[in-house]
Amino acid sequence: MLPDFATTAQQTYPTQMAHFNELLKNGQLSHLYLFVGSSQSTRLAFSRYLAWQVVGATDRNALRINENEHPDVHLVAPKEEGATLKVAQVRDLTPEFVTTTLESPKKVFILDAVETMTASAANSLLKFIEEPAGPQLILLLTNNLQDVLPTIQSRAQIVHLNPEISLVDANGIDDNWQKNTQMLLFKWFELMMQRKIEAFAYVQTTLISQITTDLQQKMFMKWLRQLARDMVIYCATADGNLMFPSLIGFYKTLAKHYHVRQLVHAAEAIFADDKLRKINISLQARLEKMALEVTIALGE
The missing domain is CATH 1.20.272 (Zinc Finger, Delta Prime; domain 3)
Known part of the structure; x- marks a missing residue:
């Protein structure tokens, strides 16, 4: 039985899920993605699904990821609604960015609401993005690409989770x-x-x-x-x-x-x-x- 976050991801983003499953299968996953999606719950579900696939798709790992207790999966988000992603929150990840994994093939970092990130926080993050200490997958999440700092956008592979943007359809695109x-x-x-x-x-x-x-x-x-x-x-x-x-x-x-x-x-x-x-x-x-x-x- 699939965990709830995997079911949500499959129901909401079936095309993107199939695409990333293929990347995982072929060993073509990049180390840095910027996911753009309007719903926090669904973009987090999709990110947790990818983390689960990377660290090992077991029931035990699913439970630990869902409870934010997996030692190789780290989720950071603003502490309250309307707040910014603080430089201290990013710096608190420093020990994890510079050390190797405990159980898994690679570490996974999920940072939500990166459009709220201050320039100082972004600069701290860039140091780890540009010089990863080991195998890592960094997933940056936002609901507003326009407000994400250009220094972050230029280094990430941007994936639009909203089907009306990410998929070519008949509404003027052929x-x-x-x-x-x-x-x-x-x-x-x-x-x-x-x-x-x-x-x-x-x-x-x-x-x-x-x-x-x-x-x-x-x-x-x-x-x-x-x-x-x-x-x-x-x-x-x-x-x-x-x-x-x-x-x-x-x-x-x-x-x-x-x-x-x-x-x-x-x-x-x-x-x-x-x-x-x-x-x-x-x-x-x-x-x-x-x-x-x-x-x-x-x-x-």
């Missing part, structure tokens, strides 16, 4: 549109990363006419964030963990041409777009500003 738009996006991304002036004109002459609905805009920005993530983590991940592995040659060229600091700053310029979207700036203005900010970041 296979031909996806294929054509991704090709245009890849071209624009290449122009930006080459710091070419054509990247600005390309927004108005090519991209804007291709993106006509809110759902199309969400998908476009999702792919763009995935590109930014790929280029930053290329040197530290297996090809199977890249969102666009067909572009590995391009990522390799970027890694040779730019310092990782420049690529991180460029990625942060891309993730910063979410704040502009919240104040209703047009897509064209946002993309043109992004092209400028990326050019500046790469020239630093």
Whole structure:
């Protein structure tokens, strides 16, 4: 019999659950994910399910994970509703981040409501993300991607748990549109990363006419964030963990041409777009500003 958190995950996110089961089976699980889901209970259930699969899917482990008593699974969340994730809470995990597991193949860290994390807390977390002491799975959870710090977004693999965002459907998204738009996006991304002036004109002459609905805009920005993530983590991940592995040659060229600091700053310029979207700036203005900010970041 499945534990309650596994049943909830299976009923709520069947597609994502099947995808992660395949990653686990093939040994392709990344070490850092950012899960975006509106319901705290269901995103926690999904995270506990993954932790259970990683440490061992036994009844005893299920009970200990559910009671937050497993020695290799650590859950951190704001202490009360409306509070922030404090730097002290992250620092309290330091002994766990820097020591090996007690029972399991790897440690699992679940941090909920990371959109409330202060810059100091994020900086403390980044130290452990960038230099893991051993096999680890870090799951960051949020209900609002726009409020998550760009430094966190750029390093994590972002997974939208809301089906209306994460799945391509018939509401304005079809296979031909996806294929054509991704090709245009890849071209624009290449122009930006080459710091070419054509990247600005390309927004108005090519991209804007291709993106006509809110759902199309969400998908476009999702792919763009995935590109930014790929280029930053290329040197530290297996090809199977890249969102666009067909572009590995391009990522390799970027890694040779730019310092990782420049690529991180460029990625942060891309993730910063979410704040502009919240104040209703047009897509064209946002993309043109992004092209400028990326050019500046790469020239630093």
